[in-house]
Amino acid sequence: MAPGSMSKSRQLFRETFRQQRSNTFVSCWHSGASDNDAMWRLYGAEKDGSVCVRSTVAKLAPRLPAWVMLGRVNYVSYDEPWLEEANAYIPFFRKRTCFEHEREVRLLFNKTLDDIPNGPGQTATGFAVAFDPEQTISTIYISPTAPAWFEQVVQSSVRRLGMKIEVAPAPMARKPVF
DSSP states (O other): OOTTHHHHHHHHHHHHHHHHHTTEEEEEEEOOSSOOHHHHHHHSOSSSOOEEEEOOHHHHGGGSOTTOEEEEOEEEOTTSOOOOOOOTTGGGGEEEGGGGGGOEEEEEEETTTSOOTTOOEEOSSSEEOOOOHHHHOSEEEEOTTSOHHHHHHHHHHHHHTTOOOEEEEOGGGSOOOO
């Protein structure tokens, strides 16, 4: 390999990635067996309440449109060189090792690279993807810091929509046995 060619390749890769960021839509999911304090603090509103939607890859994957990609995030050290097959999606499934606690799974698509038949409905903040919540969601957990009324609002909303999905306090909100 000629001297300097790697840096030119890396610069081209970075520029391509920067351009694709504005065309790529990502939905991030935590893949832990249970909730945890760090995830609620990072991603849940502590004052008014928030929810955690529980599903599994087995429930989610077969219900996704073909143009939505699902994959685990690979946590890497950016101090070490890495070289993989040329794939426009690799950077969207990478994070620094300091984020390993997130144990992230991502759903993503790129509106310029993916073959999206007739395109999904674009909204102000992304794209609407149709799915059946009852076939995908097993439980809606209520934040451990949510006020008491919040769980009632979520339960009544689920009932009003005619869904049969369990609504429950977050597992970490349970009192310890000892």
